[in-house]
Amino acid sequence: MMMGIENILDKARALESRIARALSRAAEDASGREPREPLEIVHAIVEAVERQVQPGSRGARLFPFNRVAVSVAAPSREARAGFEALFSAAPSLPDRILDRLRAAGCDVSDLRIEVAFAGRAARHWEHPQFHVGFDRVARVEAGPPPADAAPARIEITVVRGAAERRSYAFALSRIDLGRGVEVRDHRQQLLRTNHVAFVEGDGINQTISRRHAHITVDPSSGEHRLHDDRSAQGTGILRGGRTVPVPPGARGVRLASGDEIVLGDARVRVRITAGCT
Numbered sequence: 001m002m003m004g005i006e007n008i009l010d011k012a013r014a015l016e017s018r019i020a021r022a023l024s025r026a027a028e029d030a031s032g033r034e035p036r037e038p039l040e041i042v043h044a045i046v047e048a049v050e051r052q053v054q055p056g057s058r059g060a061r062l063f064p065f066n067r068v069a070v071s072v073a074a075p076s077r078e079a080r081a082g083f084e085a086l087f088s089a090a091p092s093l094p095d096r097i098l099d100r101l102r103a104a105g106c107d108v109s110d111l112r113i114e115v116a117f118a119g120r121a122a123r124h125w126e127h128p129q130f131h132v133g134f135d136r137v138a139r140v141e142a143g144p145p146p147a148d149a150a151p152a153r154i155e156i157t158v159v160r161g162a163a164e165r166r167s168y169a170f171a172l173s174r175i176d177l178g179r180g181v182e183v184r185d186h187r188q189q190l191l192r193t194n195h196v197a198f199v200e201g202d203g204i205n206q207t208i209s210r211r212h213a214h215i216t217v218d219p220s221s222g223e224h225r226l227h228d229d230r231s232a233q234g235t236g237i238l239r240g241g242r243t244v245p246v247p248p249g250a251r252g253v254r255l256a257s258g259d260e261i262v263l264g265d266a267r268v269r270v271r272i273t274a275g276c277t
Helices: 002-031 038-050 077-088 093-103 203-207
Strands: 067-073 112-118 130-135 153-160 167-170 174-179 182-184 190-193 196-198 213-217 224-228 235-239 242-245 260-263 266-273
Touching: 038 067, 038 077, 038 093, 038 130, 077 093, 077 112, 093 112, 093 190, 153 196, 203 266, 224 235
Parallel strands: 067 112, 174 196
Antiparallel strands: 067 130, 153 167, 153 266, 174 213, 182 190, 213 224, 235 242, 235 260, 260 266
């Protein structure tokens, strides 16, 4: 008897949700609201993901899903090309989502973000231009790492310019460098949080962009790679008395222990060591 009541309640909730979506879409059509601009859609997608953050134990925050599926209506080839360019430009749409969740205190190490395009909105979409789906799927666990394997550690020391701290140490898959701790857009929405944050001020620090560069760790080789985030004054690596430019791009340039990273007129030195065994 109880199962029958639960099934009826589930069907009632589903019907209520469909009616609410239909009424919302009808209200939008009746109001004649203009379609959102592509950048507005990006912000709306990020906010839709952030709304799924839940309180955890002991004041922690958690994101209960490990898969986010973003669908965007692109009625023409030109529209799709425009969205693809916007979604891949630094910071990319996945990076914006991950940064927002990290800023909320969530663990996103197992999160996969997928983006797909459709010629028109599906009936179940809550918004006529995009839809965000959430799921938690089982992962096929890899075997345990070798006993002597440990994550590489990178130490970053500021040698020119003024940062929140003079030295940093990380064992992360991504490290953001720029001016200011929090980077926000014109609507004060958080875009990213810099791990190595230079302080505001004139002179050297003014040559550092707010989203200047980031370091990633290649999961297959364990190498640290430096990427330029389309900074105004450019990024380079000072190695052996010569400067290796780091052009904006997806692959980046490999870092070696002892290199100095050039951020505009500022510089930081890196030291890479193997993790403790």
